[in-house]
Amino acid sequence: MRLPLLQVRDLHIAFNQGEVVKGVSFNLALGEKLALVGESGSGKSVLALSLVKLIEGAKLSGRCLWTRQDEVNLVPDATDAPNTLDLVKLRERDLEPIRGQDIAFVFQEPMTALNPVFSVGEQIAEVLQIKRGMTREEAWHEAIDLIKVTGIAEPVRRAKSYPHQLSGGQRQRVMIAMALACRPRLLIADEPTTALDVSVRSQILDLLDHLQYRFGMAVLLITHDLEAVRRFADRVLVMEKGVIVEQGDAKEVLAEPQHAYTQKLLNSQPIRDVVVPPTDAPVMLQGWGLGVQYPASGGGVKAWFIPKKFTALQDVNFVLRQGHTLGVIGESGSGKTSLALAALGLLPIQGQMKVSGHSWSGKSKVDLPLRRMVQVVFQDPFSSLSPRMNVSEIITEGLAVHLPELDALGRLRRVLIALSSVGLTEQEFPNLLSRYPHEFSGGQRQRLAIARVLVLDPKVIVLDEPTSALDVTTQKQVLQLLQKLQKQRGLSYLLITHDVDVIRAMAHQVLVVQNAKLVDSGNLDHILHHSTHPYTRLLVNAGYDKK
Template identity: 35%
Template sequence: MALFEVTDLAVTLHTGSRARGRQVVSAVRSFSFSVDRGQTLAIVGESGSGKSASLLAATRLLGVDAEVTGSVRFDDHDLLALSPKALRRILGKDIGFVFQDPQSNLHPFKTVGKQIEEVFRVHRAATRRELRARVEGLLDEVGIADPSHAYRAYPAQFSGGMRQRVMIAIAVALNPALIIADEPTTALDVSVQAGIIALLRRLQRDHGTAIVFVSHDLGVVAEIADDVVVVKDGLVVESGSREAIFAAPREEYTRELLAASRLHGVDAVAPAPPTATQAAAPLLSVRGLAKSYRTSIRGARRTAIEGLDFTIGTGEIVALVGESGSGKSTVGRIVAGLQYADSGDISLDGVTFPTALADGVPRLPAQTRRSVQMIFQDPYSSLHPRRTVRASLAAPLIAQRVARSDIPGRVDRAAADARVDPGLLDRYPAELSGGQRQRVAIARALVLSPALIVADEPLSSLDVTTQAEILALVADLTRRRSTAFLFITHDLGVVSSIAQRVIVLGPDGVEETGTTADVFGHPQSAYTRRLLDAVPRLDGARAS
C-alpha cells in the first residue's frame, strides 16, 4: 500500500476582490499520483501547471478560498476528512515541508535555534533540557558547521544554501515518513544545489523517508527521482519511472520539456562572438574594479571584488558566473550605476563612472542613466504591486521627462519587443505568472532604449520552457536592437547556450575568463572544473 496517495484531486480557487469582482479559477483539474516509503516521486511541469497548488491542496494548506475534491490518503488517514486538530498532529510530525524560498519562510527576528525548537514544542516531542542538544544535533546532521554558533544566529546571517539546510532541519526534526520539497534548489548555485540533493538522499537513506519533489529542473529530477509525474494545465499528462520518462517519453509535452532542458545544458553551443563589435572600442570597459563593505562600527571591511577587468562590446552577451557570495550581483549593481565602486576605471560609451568609499547612488549624466538598465532576479518584488503593468512601463519615461504624448507609443513598443501580451498591460503583478512578470521586467528595461542591460539572475525561478523563451528573447534583442547584456547567473547551462564570453568569479576573485567555448570546453581553473562537474545532466549524472 502506498504511503501517500492522491486520486482525482481537483482544486478550484476563488480569486479577486468583491470590488473588482470575484473570479473562479480551475487550478487543478485532475491529479493522481502515489509514493511508497523510501521512494522519491518528482512532479514536473511549467509555472502555473498546478504542481504546488496540488500539494498545498492535498495537505489543506491553500486556505478557505480553495475548493478541493478527490481523495488524499496518507498512511491510512483521509487528509481531506480529518478535523483541523487531527490534521495538525500529522503535518510537521509525519509530513515535513521544504519550501522554495527559505528567506520568506523563516522568521527574520527569531534565531535559527528557536525556530527549529518550535517543531518539538508544538508536538511536545522533547523536554526543555533536551531541546538545545537535539537542535544542535539536527544542525550538524544537515551539514551546518559550528552548530552552537548557528543555533544563536539569525537567518539573515546565513547564505541561501544554509537557510535551505535550516528548512530541511525543521522538516526532518521529527523523522517524518514523508517530506514534500517544493522547488528546494531553485535559485541556488550548482555546488550548493548538489549539496542539498546529496543531503536529501542521505536523509532518505538513513531514515527511510518518502519524498515528493516538485521541480522545473529536469537535470535535478534525473538525479533524485525514482518516479516522475508530468503535469500541464492542472492535468497529469504522463507518469512512470524516471528511466522510462527520460528515455522514451510518450507525450509531446514531455518531449518539449526535455528538449528545452537540453537547449541550455553545458554541452550546448553558444553563438559566435559578433565580429563587428570585437574590433571597435568596447561599449563598457571595467579595469581594476574593487569593492568592499564595512562589517563593524570600528571600520573593519570585507572585500567583495578586487582587481576585476572586463569589457563588453555593442550587441555582445558576456556572462558573469560564480557561487553565492562571489560578488556577481555587486559587480552588476556597480555597472548599472546603482552603487559606488571603491576604486577602478569604469566607463560606458566614453562616460567615466565616479568611485568613492561611500554608500548611495553615484551621480551620472541623464543620458548614461538611460543607456544602462537593470533586470533584477525577482520581478515580483521589483515591480510595484499597486501599479499596473502599463504604469510600471511608463514610470522610467516619466522619470526621464519624456514628452507625455510619446509615452503610450514607447510603452507599447517596449511591450511588443519583450513579447508582453497587450492584454496584460492593465493587470497587476500579482495577476501574472513568473514568466509574464519577467517579460514585463525586460520591457521596463527596454523602454528607455538602453545600450546595455544588466540581467541579474533573470531565470532563476522560471521553468525550463519559460527559460528557453526568455533566452530566445534576449538573443533576439541583441540581433535587432544591438543591445548588450551583462548576464549574471549561477546556471552554467544557461551561459553555454547564450553568452559569447564568460567571466568566472571564485572566492578569491577572477578564476577564468575567455570565450564560452574555451572556458567550458577546456577549463584551466580547478574551481571552474568543479562548477562544471556540479551541473546536473539529464542522464542523472553530473557533468565531468
Template identity: 45%
Template sequence: MSTPLLEIDNLQVDFRLPTGTVSAVRGVSFSIHEGETMALVGESGSGKSVTSTALMRLLPEMTHISGSARLGEQELLKISPRQMRRVRGDEMSMIFQEPMTSLNPLHRIGRQIAEVLERHRGMTGQKAQQRVLELLRQVGIPEPERRVRSYPHELSGGQRQRVMIAIALACEPKLLIADEPTTALDVTVQAQILALLKDLQQRYGMAILFITHDLTLVRHFAERVCVMRHGEIVESGDTATVFERPQHDYTRMLLDAEPSGTKAAVDTQAPMLLEASDIRVRFPIRKRLFGRSEYFEAVRGITLNIRRGQTVGIVGESGSGKSTLGRALLRLLESQGSITFDNTDITHLDKSAMRPLRSRMQVVFQDPFGSLSPRQTVGEIISEGLRVHYPELGRREREARIIEALQEVSLDPAMRRRYPHEFSGGQRQRIAIARALVLKPRFLLLDEPTSALDRSVQMTVIRLLREIQRRHDLTYLFISHDLAVVRALSDTVLVMKEGQVVEHGTSETIFTRPRETYTKTLLKAAFMSSEHAA
C-alpha cells in the same frame, strides 16, 4: 508489490471564488512506497504545490477537496483537524520553497527546531537541546553549538534550507514533501542539498515527494515521475522511461526546453563600449570611534573590457560579487578603479553628471514582480524613464514609444493599461525588458533575469534577448548562477569566487575545457554529474 505508504486517488481541489469556481487539481491519482522518491513536475500553475498543500491540509477554508489521500491506514482528507496536526510533523512533513519566509525571523533557529520536538515528542530542556544539536550536525550546519543561537537572517540561503530540513526531519517522518527545495540556491549548494536529502532518506527509510520544475534534478534524484499540466497528470512512469521515451507532447516540450545554442562571436575589431580597470568595492562592517574601521572587500581588483554587441556572462555562487561588480560598473555603487563607458570616463562623475548617460545603460533585475511598481499601470511604468530623460516628448510621442517597446517584447500594446499582478512571471519579465528598451540603450545589465522562471518560459525570454540584441546591436552583461542559460547567451564568460575572477575565456573554452577546479565544480553541479547526484 508492497502496499503503498501514500495512495492518492482521484484528488480534486476547487477554489470557490467570488467570480466562480476554479479547479486547480483535477482527478489526480498516484502512490508512493516506503523509501521511494517520486517527482511531481510541471510549470508554474500546473497544480503541483496545490496537490502537496492539499495533502497537508494547509489550503484556505474556501477550498473544496474531494477524493482520497491515504497515508498508511489514515484517510488524510477526513481525519479531524486535531488528528491532522499530530500527523503533520510527526508522520509526514514538508520543506517549503522559500525558507526565509517559512522561518520565523523573530526566533532563533534552535528554538524553532525545539518547538517541533516539544509539540510532537514532549521533549524539553537538555534533552531537546541535545536533539537540536544532533539534527543540525546531521544536516551539515557548521559549528552547531554557535549556530543554534542564530536568527534566520544570519544564515546563508543554503544554511536556511538545511535548517528547514532539520525541522522537517525532527520527528523522523515516514513521508517528506520537498516543494522546490533548491530553486533559489546556487548549483553547488543545490547539489549538496540533494545529496543530503538522499543520505537522510537512506538513514531514515522515508519516502520523498519531490516537487519541482527542474527536470535535470528529477533525472538524477527520483525513481518515478508524474508530469502535471493544468491540474492533471498527463504522463507518469519510472524516470528513465519517461525521459528517454516521453509519450505526451507536453512532456516532450518540457524536455526540449533546456537552454541550447550558442552566441556568435563578436568581431574582434568591434569598438570597446565599456572598459574597467582594477575595480574594487568594499563595505564597512564595523565602525570604530577611534582607530581604523573594518571593511569587507566584495570585489577585489577586477579588470574587464566589453566590446559593442558582445555578451559577457558572469557566473559564481551567491556572495561571489557578481551583482556587486555589475552595479559598480554602472556607477550604482561607489568603487575604486577606473571605468570608461562609450568613450567617456565615468569614474568620478557625480549623480547629476551621470544622469544623461543613464538612458544608454539600463538594468533588468532578477525579480520583475519586486522591481515593477504594483501601483502603476504597465504604460506608466514604461513611460517613467521617458519622462525623466526625454521631458520634451509630448503625450502622443510617449504613447507611441510605449507601444513600440511592448511590440519589441511581443506583448499586446493594449496590455499597457493593466497592472503587474495581472501578468505571469514571464510576461512581467518582458515588461521589465520593455522598460529598459524604451530608452534605446546601448548596454543592458541583466541580473539573474531568468532565475525565477520555468524552463519553457526561460527559453522564450532567451530567444527574445537574442533577437533584441541582434536587431539593435546591444551589449549585455549577463549575471547568473544558471550555467545552462549563460552558455546559451554569452560569447565570453567570467567565473567569480570571493570577489575575484578565477577564470576568464570564451564560452566554448569555459564550458568544454575549464582549467580551474572551482569552475569544474560549478559545471559538475550545474549539469548534475553522477558524482553529485549520488
C-alpha cells in the same frame, strides 16, 4: 512490495474561480522518491499543500488515503481499511498531529519561511518542544544534532545564527533540519533548489538522497527541473494544467517520453542562437581594478573608532563590447551581484569604470545621459515591479526622468513599441496598459521588466539572474527573446548567473568570480572545455549529468 504510504484517488481541487487539480491519482510508497514536475501554474504546489489542507479556500473532493502508524490515535474513516485515514475527510484538529510530524515540508524560499527575529536553532527547538514534548534544553541539543546531520559546519555556532547570517544553501539545510525534527514518514520538498546556485543545488539533492536513505522516509519532490528528477527520483508524475499526463519510472519517462507535454519540457533546454559579433566592436563598458567594500558588522566599541570593511569585490578587470554578452558566473556570495551594482553606478567603487569611453560613477547629474545607456533587469520581476502601478505607469516611469521632453503621444508610441518588442500586445492582452503585475505570469512579468528597460533605448543591459525564478520552458522563451533583441538592437549584456546552461546559451566571454576575486576568464569554449582552474571545473561539472 513496499508499503503504500499515500494513495491519492481521483483528487479534485477547486477555488471560486475554477478547478485547478483535476482527477489526480497516484501512490507513494514508504522509502520511495517521487517527483512531481510541470510548469509554473500547473497545480504542483496546490496539490502538495492541499494534502494536509494548508491552502485556505480550497475545495477538495476524492480521496487521499494515509497509512497510519499504530500509535497515531485517530479514528479512521469506517469505509477505509482499518490502518488508513482519508486526509480529505479529516477535521482540522485531527490533521494537526499529521502536519509537521508525519508529513513535513521544505519550502522553496527559506528566507521567507524562516523567522528573521529568532536564531535558527531556536526555531528548530520550538518544533521539538511543540511536537515532541521536549524540554527547552533537550530541544536545543537535538536542534544542534539536526543541524550537524544536514552537513552544516560548526553546528553550535550556526544554531545561534539568524537566517540573514547564513548563505542560501545553509538556510535550505536549516529548513531540512526543521522538517526532520519529528522524523516524518513523508517529506514534501517544494522547489528546494530553485533559488540556489548550481553547486549548492547539487549538494542539497545529494543531502536529500542521503537523508531519505538514512531515515527510510518517502520524499515527494516538486520541481520544474528535469535534471533534478533524473538525478534524484525513482518515479515521476508529469502535471499539465492540473492533470497528470504521464507517470512512470523516472529514467524511462525522461529517456522515452510518451506525452507531447513531457517532450516539450525535455526540449526546453536553452538553445544557443547568438551571432558572433566582431572582436573589435566598440567598447561599451569597461572596468579596471574594480573593488567594492561594505561596512562589516561586529567589533564592539572599537568599531566606532576603527570601522571594519568587508571586501565584496577585489581588483576585477573586464571589457564588454557592443553586441557581446559577458557572462559572470560564481556561487552565491562570490561577488557577482556587487560587480553588477558597480557596473550600474549604484555602489562606490575603487578603481575605474567607463561607459562608451566616458568615466562613470553614477553619482552626479553629469552621469544622467550615461545612466540611460546602462539599464538592469532584476532576478525576480514580481519584486522589481511595483504592485501599485499599472503597465503604462511602469513602462513610462523612466521616460519621465530621461526623456521629459516627450509629449503624451511620443511616450505612448515608445511604450507600445517596447511592449511589442517583448511579445506583449493589446491583441493578446486586452486593456494591456491598465493591467497590474499580478495579472501576468512569471514569464510575462519578466517581459514587462525587459520592456521597461527597452523603452529607454539602452546600449548595455545588466541581466541579474534573469531566468532563475522561472520554470524551464519560460526560461527558454526569455533567453530566446534576449537573443533576438541583441541581434535586432546590437545590445551588450552583462549576464550575472549561477547557471552554466544559461552561460552556454548566451555568453561570448566569461568571468569566473570566487570569494570576491576574478579567478578565471576567457571565451566560452575555453571556460567550458579547456580551463584547468579547479573552481571553474567545479562549476562546470556541478551542472547535472546531461545524458
